[in-house]
Amino acid sequence: MSTVILLAITGVGLGAIYFLVACGLSLIYGLMGVLNFAHGVFLAFGAFLGFEIANAMGATTWAGFAVSLLVGALAGAVFAALTERILVQRLYNRHIEQVLVTVGLALAAVALFDGIWGTDPRFPSAPAWLNETTNIAGANVPNDRFVAILAAVAVLVAIVLFLKKTRYGMIIRAGVENRSMVTALGIDVRTAFTLVFTIGGAAAGLGGVLASHYFGYVSPLLGQTLLIFAFIVTVIGGLGSLLGAAIASVLVALLQQFANFYLSGTGDFAVVILLAVVLLTRPSGLMGRKA
Amino acid sequence: MTTMNTRGTDETSAEKSVEKKVDEMRTAARPPLDTAPAGDLRSRALGLIVPLGLVVLMACLPLLNLSLPGVLPGATYTPGTLHMLALAMVMAGAALSYHLLFGVAGLLSFGHALYFAIGAYGLGIVMEHLELGLVPAALLIVVAAVVLSTLLGAISLQVTGIPFAMVTLAFAQAGFVLVRKDPGRLTGGEEGLRLPTDYVPDWLVGVADTRNLYWLALAGLVLAFVVVTWVQRSRAGHVAEAVRENELRVQVLGMRPFLVKLAIFVAASVIAAAMGMVHLLLNSGAVPHITSAEFTISLLLMVVLGGVGSRWGALVGAFVYVILSQRLAVLAQLPAIENLPAVLRIPLSEPMFILGTIFVLVVMFLPGGLAGLGLRVRALFSRRSAADLDEQARTPEALVQEDDQQR
Structure with missing residues (x-):
């Protein structure tokens, strides 16, 4: 029983990190039709800057940890906003080219991180409490899982509130629903595009810092590994659906954890099979609109 | 009797007039006869002579002593240079197969590396564990590539566009994980697979035989080019191009886009698998990298660099990519770059x-x-290619877009 609880909570923690990456991807795809291959580098950039600032401020203090989360999110947001403004916006409505540009950016950025921080993984330190475990019904659950889950829930709530309660949120929701209509009403959707990228980048940067604690290392390729699962999550959840992304991240991560434990390390296959099944039965994903 | 007879002749004459009309319509529908057959002949001859000349030149390189300082690591007969050129040719073949997917059928796949890896790993595994010779093993792998690509292609093609990209990515990722996990000690995990040399003819093993491998790679590339050209010019190729531009319209015309796309997918996968087999022989092994998404992205990079939709572009893109990626690493070690401040040195050494x-x-x-750059440069020199360029600029896709904007 304790194993099941440990696997479940760890799975939800992993799902939280998937969600932090996937929510941005899903929003960006929903609004702009762009598959953002550079999302993994937003994450890696956030993780690296968070790592550096935490070391500078004292990685074992809570202040250092909090600032590293903040800096990670900011770094991701700035990087994403610049990407959108400088590269993606110029290729307005040319989806394939937009994808290609983000692919090129990802290649260049990963190589640059290699040059700056080296290809070997770095190991972040954290406040002592994060490395300890909490006993829940007999299972010793590492504490960083709870932080990841809390952060993801906070991000989900914040994004939902933003989308429902603010004017820009409304424009983004309307844009996901029917972009040409929003444009036709004389609303400049380009600001919304930049905003979506910024939000996605911030979530990814935050996810990067949390992922570096969850996996215990930072490396230039950290983002690329997570990105592939985030893609799968967005497809299963339904492209453009935030709630779908949330459900699918937890589902995918749980499946992965349990299959890894009980079916001798076949977690990644189980996820791919789930993807194939979902595509064959519901091509638009769990919560996606019918195509 | 007579009335019947006259009616009979009436019928035949009516039939004749219908036939005549059909003929007239056919003539009207026929493309206008080429007004400059001589020029056409010349360009057609040129279109044959240039590739043939290139192949002969490439085939002779191992026998010549040419050097291109900076571009090639040494004279053309040295194993190092031959290995790099052979690698470029293998990658060019793989890029051509990707061109078939992306440039012709418009299928943006992020999992093409999987089929390349099936060629490379599959050939090694089959030779080692089934104790087959090179040729039967290669044939077996071709069959396996056809079966697997049909199966996975049929699933992936349930969706189109960006979701298709993601699904192919997921399948390739599963392959990547499998290769790295090393089930049953088949793939060698992170270390990679070593070529089982016992089952390979002696003239294809060893550094001294690099020139034989070079010729093998050249033959593979020529074969890939011929097959890609043939597929692209076949009916399936034309339909695939039509599907890329407007799938609904092709469906309305009563054709089945799915089967055509699947055929192109399988053809591209088999070519990639064949190039993967040459890659295994050339590098005396296979490493997990060739299964990764980065490998597919490098193929995409070559095709886009050379110009989407152009076979020669894919070729040139692959050569530029391989030579740059190998030579830039050497360039980074030059003292001129090593002594630069970090802001410049770090980007330039990657x-x-x-x-x-x-x-x-x-x-x-x-x-x-x-390829587009080449056309533009040519347009500077002759008016005819300028007209060609204008024609090129208005691709069907661009026309559709114009149409959409006018609406």
């Missing part, structure tokens, strides 16, 4: 950074890639 940046610039400012 080949992938430079390639990635070039790629972004090409996508943003040079939509036709190197």
